[in-house]
Amino acid sequence: MYDKVFTAEAWQQAWDVVQSEFLMGLWETFYVTVVATFFAVLLGLPLGILLVCGDKDGVFPLPKPVLSALNVIINLLRSVPFLILMIMAFPLARLIVGTTIGTVASIVPLVIAAFPFVARLVESSLREVNPNIIEAAQSMGASPFQIIMKVMLPESVPSLISNITIALTTVLGYSAMSGIIGGGGLGKIAINYGYYRYKYLIMLLAVVLLVILVQIFQSIGTRLATKLDKRLKNR
Amino acid sequence: MIEIRNLTKTFNTSDGAVEALKNVSLTIHDGDIYGIIGMSGAGKSTLVRCINMLERPTEGQVFIDGTDMGALSQKDLRKMRRDITMIFQGFNLLMQRTCLKNVCFPLELAGMKKADAKKRAMELLEIVGLPDKANAYPAQLSGGQQQRIAIARALATEPKVLLCDEATSALDPKTTHSILDLIKDINRKMGITVIVITHQMSVVEEICNQVAILDGGVVVEKGNVTDIFAAPKSDAAKRLVFPEGFDAPVVESFDNERRIRVVFNGADAAGTPLIARMAVEKGICANIKAASTKTIGGKAYGNMLLGIPGDREVLDQAMRYLTAVEDVVAEEVND
Numbered sequence: 382m383y384d385k386v387f388t389a390e391a392w393q394q395a396w397d398v399v400q401s402e403f404l405m406g407l408w409e410t411f412y413v414t415v416v417a418t419f420f421a422v423l424l425g426l427p428l429g430i431l432l433v434c435g436d437k438d439g440v441f442p443l444p445k446p447v448l449s450a451l452n453v454i455i456n457l458l459r460s461v462p463f464l465i466l467m468i469m470a471f472p473l474a475r476l477i478v479g480t481t482i483g484t485v486a487s488i489v490p491l492v493i494a495a496f497p498f499v500a501r502l503v504e505s506s507l508r509e510v511n512p513n514i515i516e517a518a519q520s521m522g523a524s525p526f527q528i529i530m531k532v533m534l535p536e537s538v539p540s541l542i543s544n545i546t547i548a549l550t551t552v553l554g555y556s557a558m559s560g561i562i563g564g565g566g567l568g569k570i571a572i573n574y575g576y577y578r579y580k581y582l583i584m585l586l587a588v589v590l591l592v593i594l595v596q597i598f599q600s601i602g603t604r605l606a607t608k609l610d611k612r613l614k615n616r
Numbered sequence: 617m618i619e620i621r622n623l624t625k626t627f628n629t630s631d632g633a634v635e636a637l638k639n640v641s642l643t644i645h646d647g648d649i650y651g652i653i654g655m656s657g658a659g660k661s662t663l664v665r666c667i668n669m670l671e672r673p674t675e676g677q678v679f680i681d682g683t684d685m686g687a688l689s690q691k692d693l694r695k696m697r698r699d700i701t702m703i704f705q706g707f708n709l710l711m712q713r714t715c716l717k718n719v720c721f722p723l724e725l726a727g728m729k730k731a732d733a734k735k736r737a738m739e740l741l742e743i744v745g746l747p748d749k750a751n752a753y754p755a756q757l758s759g760g761q762q763q764r765i766a767i768a769r770a771l772a773t774e775p776k777v778l779l780c781d782e783a784t785s786a787l788d789p790k791t792t793h794s795i796l797d798l799i800k801d802i803n804r805k806m807g808i809t810v811i812v813i814t815h816q817m818s819v820v821e822e823i824c825n826q827v828a829i830l831d832g833g834v835v836v837e838k839g840n841v842t843d844i845f846a847a848p849k850s851d852a853a854k855r856l857v858f859p860e861g862f863d864a865p866v867v868e869s870f871d872n873e874r875r876i877r878v879v880f881n882g883a884d885a886a887g888t889p890l891i892a893r894m895a896v897e898k899g900i901c902a903n904i905k906a907a908s909t910k911t912i913g914g915k916a917y918g919n920m921l922l923g924i925p926g927d928r929e930v931l932d933q934a935m936r937y938l939t940a941v942e943d944v945v946a947e948e949v950n951d
Contacts, residue, residue, distance in 0.1 A: 517708035520668055521722040521773070522697035531724065535712050611753040612711045 386581045395582045402570055407590060409484050410566035414553045414594075417488045421495035421552065422545060428455070428496070429503025430529055440515065440525040455497040463494050463555050467562050487556065487564030495552050502544035506537045539610035546602025550595045557591060567591050618644040618667065618777065618809070623676035625662050625833075636662040638833045640676070644826070646776075649803050649810040651824035651841070653817065653856060659833040660813045664779050667811070668700045669693055680777070698726055701770035705782035707762040709754040715765045716741065716750040722772045740768035744798065760791035767798060777809045778802070784819060796823050817856050821845070821910070829853045845910060846881050846917045858908040858918065874931045875905070875949040876922045876938070882915040883943040890941060891922070900924060900934050921949065 385391070432451060435443030461469065470490035471481045478486045510533050518532045534541070557568025567587045575584025607613065625637040636659045644650045654660050665671040667678055669685050678685040680700065688696060701722070709718050719737035720730075728736075741747045744764040754762050763783060770778055780799065784792040800823050803810050812824055820827050820841060828838035831852035837844055848857045878890075895901050902922040909918030924934050931948065938946040 511706075511708070513704060513706050513708045514710060516670060517702070517704060518721075518725075520670060520697060520702040520779075521725055521769075522694035523725050524694060527725055531721070532710065536710060538712060609712075611713075612755045 383581060386585070391580070391582045394580060395586060398570070398574065398580075398583050399586060403567075403587070403590065406565070406567045406570045406587065407594070410553065410556055410568065410591070410594065413484055413488055413491065413556045413559075413564070413566055414549060417491035417495060417556065418499075418545070418549045418552045420488070420492040421499045421548060424492070424496035425499025425548075426503050428500035429507060430533070432500060432504045433507040433533070434525065434529060440519075440528050455500055458493065458497040459501070461494075463490070463558055464561070466490055466494050467559060482563035484565035487559035487562070491552055491555055491559065494555055495548060498551065499545070499548050502548055503541065506540040506544050507533050509540050510536045539606045539612075542602060542606040542609065546599060546606070549598050549602070553591065553595055553598065567594075617646055617679075617681060618642075618811075619677075619679040620644075620663075620667070621677045621679070623663070623666055623673050623678065625659075625666060625671060626674045636833050637666070637673075640830075640833075640835050642828055642835065642838065644809060644811060646809055647803070647807055648826050649800070649812060649824045651812045651814065651820035651827040652830060653814055653820050653827060654830035654852070655815060655855075658830040658852075660815075660830055661781055662833075663830065664702075664781050664811060664813045667777075667779060668697055668702065698722065698773035699775050700777040700779065701773060701775040702779040702781060703763065703766045703770050703783045705785045707754070707759070707766045707786075709762055709765055709769070711754055714751050714753055715746065715757070718754065718765055719768045719772055722769060726773060736772060737768070740771055741765075743771070743802075744768045758791075759787050760795060763787065763791075763795050764798065767795075767802070771802065771806075771808075775808060777811065780810060780812045780814075782813055782815070785814065785816070792819070793822070799823060829856065842882070842915075842917075847879075857910070872927075873903070873923045873925050874928075876902075876924060876931070876934060876946050877919055877949050878922060878938055879919045879945040879947075880909060880916040881943045881945060882917060883941060884915065890938070890944070891920075894934065894937050898933060898937055900926075900930060900937070902934065915943075 428451070431443070432448070434440045435448045435451075437445075467487075467490040470493050473493070474481045474486045474489040477489055480486050514536060515528055515532055518528050523532065556564065556566055557571065560566065560569030560572040567590055571584045571587035574580040575587075620640055620642040623637055623640040624635065627634045627636055640663060652660050652663060662671055666673045667680075667685070669678075669688075673686065680696070683696065685693070685696065710721060713721070716734065716737050719740050720733040723733035723736060738747065738750065741750055744767055746761060746764050746768075749757060749761065749765070754765065757765065778799070783799075784795050787795060796819065799810055799812075802808055812819060814820060824841050826839070827841045827844055828835050829844070829850065829852050830836070831850065836850035837848070837853045844853060845857055848854045891902050891904065902924055904920060905923050906921040907918070909916055909920065911917070922934075924931050935946050935948070938944055
């Protein structure tokens with residue numbers, strides 16, 4: 382399959398596509414990823430907080446059935462393969478965006494796939510907060526809301542940023558998949574040329590760009606997380 | 617005044633119910649530095665957490681200045697907690713906030729204006745001797761410095777009671793001493809009642825005036841620190857006061873030797889080289905087989921096991937000599 386990939390003709394074709402479509406593809410991928418992650422965090426963050434605080438030892442224990450229901454819903458959504466979730470989300474996409482095809486429409490299944498994941502990541506970040514610090518805040522008369530806003534979230538900022546970076550790169554990977562059902566971006570370019578028209582070089586170039594994008598997201602996230610962590614000495 | 621009445625706390629664990637506290641009653645007067653001492657697992661931490669209702673007692677009540685802590689609504693309890701603050705073994709500072717912001721934290725919770733909170737926090741940093749660390753983060757500070765910041769934070773809301781949960785257990789002896797000095801100072805100058813939870817007798821010795829000894833969730837002894845040190849009655853108290861052992865002879869017995877236990881009950885320690893004087897004046901060369909004594913406020917407390925060579929008459933002579941000294945009790949040991 383890869384024997385005739387790097388011919389002069391292939392390079393010429395690829396260059397044309399790079400010039401005409403890659404910039405738009407890159408923008409669409411970036412835009413979809415960031416917007417979808419934003420909404421996923423918007424839904425996932427409070428859900429993650431609820432999972433931690435609603436625990437029986439949490440700052441405002443929820444009735445056990447409520448907590449169990451939340452866990453089941455999250456696990457259900459997390460276990461549906463993304464490709465199938467995209468199709469299942471068609472009605473919802475039509476309801477919210479008005480269509481099931483296109484870049485904007487692909488944000489809907491991405492958010493549905495990512496927010497339970499984000500909830501779990503937020504949950505693990507918040508569980509890292511030293512329970513003794515929470516107890517200290519309680520001993521000073523902090524309300525559950527104050528504990529969340531002034532202790533748990535600020536104390537876990539570095540970990541939250543690391544985990545949201547993970548979510549961002551995962552959503553980026555999912556967004557490439559949405560090319561199959563008409564989502565835009567680099568994924569669509571890779572699938573259209575590589576899968577449907579056997580232009581493997583174009584596919585490879587699109588993938589290289591995706592890899593670079595992941596690298597950039599990851600290194601920004603890592604740097605930000607370290608920079609904001611005041612537990613690290615000598616800064 | 618803090619009154620703990622018949623407090624019982626039972627934890628339900630997977631291995632069944634565990635009684636951490638059994639029918640504990642204590643009265644702590646305003647201005648006291650009250651030590652609660654016991655080995656690990658004796659229930660000290662549970663007891664102190666029941667005072668500010670971080671743990672809900674299973675039975676019994678806690679009254680602070682007449683207010684039944686258990687009967688307060690959540691909101692009133694939170695307000696009350698500004699008057700009963702706490703410091704911890706692990707300091708428990710907010711690691712992502714500067715020291716100044718850490719001290720501001722309880723004031724923020726209470727809804728004080730930012731500028732006012734900052735001003736008050738700076739004053740407190742002065743009191744604990746770390747005004748230059750205002751903009752440093754806790755991770756940049758030593759353990760002793762972190763505890764000072766924690767003390768400043770605990771004092772921010774002008775509490776009436778300060779609870780210290782093993783506050784010096786993670787610190788070296790020198791730092792422990794300086795932190796205890798600070799606590800003593802705060803107690804004296806601000807009139808704050810202090811409750812000190814510890815497993816170290818040295819801490820109680822250094823700052824407390826009252827002490828309760830907790831063993832297996834039960835208060836086995838309580839009272840003035842000097843009284844408990846002078847004559848520990850319970851086994852737990854004896855273990856704590858004389859961790860080297862109460863009666864165990866260090867030197868093997870000779871044949872033809874009788875033993876006397878000498879108990880010092882606050883005898884004038886400085887002026888009486890008792891055993892040496894007995895040797896010179898009576899010609900009785902006692903063999904010190906075990907000794908466990910402490911000096912508290914210039915007085916000797918504790919006991920000593922003497923081996924007296926010779927017959928019955930020598931022994932009686934030694935007994936008469938020793939008992940003649942004020943605050944010294946002597947008894948023959950037969951086993």
